[in-house]
Amino acid sequence: LALRFSGVSVCVLGLFICLFFHFYAGICSALKLTVPSHTIHGIEGQPLHLSVDYNFNATASEIQIIWLFERSQSNPKYVLGSVNQRVVPDLEYQDKFTLIPPNASLRINPLHLSDEGNYIVKVNVRGNGTIAASQKIQVAVDVPVSKPTVRTEPSSGVVEYVGNITLKCTVDRGTRVVYQWMKNGKRLHAGPNYTFSSNNATLLIVPVVKEDIGNYSCLVSNPVSAMESEIIAPTIYYGPYGLKVKSDKGLNIGTVFTVDMGEVVLFDCSADSNPPNTYLWIQRDDNTTQVIKYGPHLEVVSDKVAQKTVDYMCCAFNNVTGKRDQTHFTVVVMSVGLEKLAQKGKSLSSLAVITGISLFLILAMTFLFLWKRYQPHKGMAKYFARHYFPSSYYISFLIFVLPLGHESASDDFGIYEFITFPDLTSGSRVSNQSVPGPDFVAGQDMLSTVYEVIQHIPEQPQQDHQQSSNIALNENSH
Structure with a gap:
């Protein structure tokens, strides 16, 4: 009885050993397939190469490779196959698909939009036994984007704080197009007055302000291409802003211009505006005013001025925005040489001022020292x-x-x-x-x-x- 149980134990142990070695041999001879892990993007009309490698550690008497094509919501369809490198193509795709030995790589030429889908590769190896493996590769087919065009509405321009601007970007060709708006070479993001459509193809500016002036462009792209439109600058009417008066001669302090007797002084009035302003010069004399000139420039002959102090006013009008601005200034006529003296005093170098102050402080401290000493x-x-x-x-x-x-x-x-x-x-x-x-x-x-x-x-x-x-x-x- 003991021998009988001993024999059974030996048989069971032998069986476990045989199963272990069989499992170990299966692991050692397992077939491994290496394929791209991400989606492969191909260009319509261009060839596409699907790279597949396989390896195993066993003696093979026969190697079979099969490629299947699977569209969305359809059953896989046979494309081609091979046994020991002897290719057996499907008659429908005889010239379209090519098997590239010694591995299981597949070449598709030319690629069409209808070729988009999943490609399944199977490898069977027969030796002491049969081992098999399969992998799936996702292929996307894209059409390169064409150069986009941008259209502005309205094309005639708008007045700030009154009108709105719509920019539309369109392309003639391209699949899976992504739209991105650019302003002065930088990406434009949504903001208080910037609104984009669901696919970013349309940009709406509400309301329009002066700061919206710039060079706009539309950048379109997909996984295989990218193109940018021509620059477009929307017309925005604004102003006048920052009205100021300058002169080519004399001394200017704030709104007072001091000129020498006998000088001919040219005054220039300017303001930031689109379209350019219309300028008007007014002279104020006592309690009366009179228009003396139109245009941005005014010439004043100091020796023909009846009074030594004359008040002027420059007015700027924007005929499109309907806005206006004005600035007042005074012209003081002095005798010859006073202006030059003032300019010399004004142009005194900071070094001379510092030197004078330093000498004064030294003398004052010396006097104070002597006074305290002998007091x-x-x-x-x-x-x-x-x-x-x-x-x-x-x-x-x-x-x-x-x-x-x-x-x-x-x-x-x-x-x-x-x-x-x-x-x-x-x-x-x-x-x-x-x-x-x-x-x-x-x-x-x-x-x-x-x-x-x-x-x-x-x-x-x-x-x-x-x-x-x-x-x-x-x-x-x-």
Whole structure:
């Protein structure tokens, strides 16, 4: 019984081993087909090559290749086949399809729109056994696009904020056409005033504004081609905008033009507008106005102007949009040379200005430094009083110089001495030398005056105002 069970176990084990080796051999000898994984796009009238590779690891006695064609919602149809590279075509497609050995590639020539669909390839290999594999390839047939044309409606142009513009793009040939609008070479996307049709073939601009002016084009494409239309620029009427007046001479500051007497000045009036504006010049004199010229230019002869200051006005009209604008300016006639002086002052270089400011700051800081340095010394004021002021100027010195010595006037009360001695060169002038030293010549006349400055505060508020501000000066002459 034990032997019987042992024999059964050995048989079962052998069976598993045989199945394993058979499965392993099937895997090793499996047939592999390599085909394009994406849709193949062909051009109508051109040949199309469908590349197919196959490989296997087994001894083959016979290899069979079959190609089938399947349209949408139809059964596959035999195209051609081969056994060991002997091709057996279908009589209906005998010259259209070609098998390219040694692989299973297929050539379709020429390609028509009716050839669009799925192509199925099957490979059977017979050896110790039979192995097979199949794959499907999707083929799309396209017609190249022709050059598109763009039409504008209305073609006569529109007024901004009033009219709308429709741009339509059309092509004569092409399949699976994709439309894309371009403005000034860049792709145009939907916006507040840009609307596209479902297939992007039509562009609607509502409302039209000045910023919509530009070069528009239509780019059409499909998987096998691309073409761009001619540039078209829709006509948009707008303006006037930015009205301004310029002159070829004189000095212009804001709306005032200063000119020299005797000059002939040409004024130019301009504004952004389509179509071009109609210009009108008006001269305002007192409370009256008068039209003096039509056109964008006005010539003013300054010596023929009755007044030195004249007011003018330039008006611009757009006859299509119905809009207008105006600007006022004043012409001031000056004597010859004033304008040039103003221009020179205006043209002063920034370097000169910076240099002047720097020198001023340096001098001011130097003066401030010296003033702070000598401010506490009352003797300095006394020195100048003694040697540089005659007695006739001494009262002025007391009034105007001494208070500058200190921040508080109370520091200036005290005793001052004024000394004078004759000048050898001129008896009427005071010497500018220093105080005499030891080598002073004896017997030379020298005058000395001592002043005492005291503060007086009145005791009674009824005292005279003049007495409350007196400074007592006691003099001792030697």
